[in-house]
Amino acid sequence: MLIMFYIAGAVALLATVRVITGTSPVHALLNLIVSLLAVALMFFTLGAPFAGILEIIVYAGAIMVLFVFVVMMLNLGPASVEQERRWLHPRVWIGPALLSLVLLAELAYLLPRDALHAAGHTLVDGKQVGIALFGPYLLVVELASMLLLAALVAAYHLGRHDEKE
Amino acid sequence: MNAIPMEHGLILAALLFALGLIGVIVRRNILYVLMCIEVMMNATGLAFVTAGSRWGTADGQIMFILILTLAAAEASVGLAIVFQLYRRYHTLDVDAASEMRG
Numbered sequence: 001m002l003i004m005f006y007i008a009g010a011v012a013l014l015a016t017v018r019v020i021t022g023t024s025p026v027h028a029l030l031n032l033i034v035s036l037l038a039v040a041l042m043f044f045t046l047g048a049p050f051a052g053i054l055e056i057i058v059y060a061g062a063i064m065v066l067f068v069f070v071v072m073m074l075n076l077g078p079a080s081v082e083q084e085r086r087w088l089h090p091r092v093w094i095g096p097a098l099l100s101l102v103l104l105a106e107l108a109y110l111l112p113r114d115a116l117h118a119a120g121h122t123l124v125d126g127k128q129v130g131i132a133l134f135g136p137y138l139l140v141v142e143l144a145s146m147l148l149l150a151a152l153v154a155a156y157h158l159g160r161h162d163e164k165e
Numbered sequence: 166m167n168a169i170p171m172e173h174g175l176i177l178a179a180l181l182f183a184l185g186l187i188g189v190i191v192r193r194n195i196l197y198v199l200m201c202i203e204v205m206m207n208a209t210g211l212a213f214v215t216a217g218s219r220w221g222t223a224d225g226q227i228m229f230i231l232i233l234t235l236a237a238a239e240a241s242v243g244l245a246i247v248f249q250l251y252r253r254y255h256t257l258d259v260d261a262a263s264e265m266r267g
Contacts (some may be wrong), residue, residue: 118168151238
């Protein structure tokens with residue numbers, strides 16, 4: 001189980017690096033889907049199967065299909081790949097990368113390394129998640145539904161054609 | 166089930182988050198920026214699930230479900246903005262929309 005966790009983590013990191021260095025949007029999306037599936041596998045090894053299933057169905061399924069749909073509708077050709085390659089100069093990305101790595105080093109330093117705590121020792125299945133979700137977290141579910149409604153209205157408003165222009 | 170060190174999961178989440186942050190800062194194509202934001206939210210969800218798994222409670226997974234909702238809302242609105250940007254400026258460069266005009 002432990003070795004599966006590390007292998008999935010390595011796959012997720014490699015796929016994410018391919019996402020942020022890729023020049024073709026469709027290839028970057030497919031790499032992102034690989035990264036999400038690897039994270040779903042990590043959820044399974046951590047004893048959170050419900051979160052893993054949701055990651056596959058909603059993240060890798062619905063949201064990524066939305067991205068693929070948009071990329072296909074925009075019909076980006078080889079010209080955009082060339083443009084991306086021109087934008088990805090080393091002097092453009094080396095400064096932000098160093099700054100982010102400093103933040104990452106601080107985050108990793110803040111985690112205690114002498115005493116490791118065990119995770120994934122118990123299985124938390126969907127039943128417990130559902131009981132907690134519709135018990136003490138009921139108000140949060142209502143707020144999430146309002147957020148989704150607001151996003152629906154906003155997406156409809158932003159996505160429509162303006163006939164006047 | 167075998168135990169997994171929680172700190173390793175958190176470091177992995179921090180690594181994914183930093184990669185997404187680099188992508189958001191570096192890329193100029195708005196599609197890649199949205200993808201990197203998805204990576205960052207995914208890393209946050211991984212941190213929550215790892216922490217919830219350390220205590221053996223369902224709270225981490227519930228926070229992950231909320232992050233999932235947020236990601237879905239963000240993706241739909243963000244992709245609608247991508248459409249508007251492409252329709253008005255015929256480019257996906259985020260710098261093309263740097264001037265706000267009414």
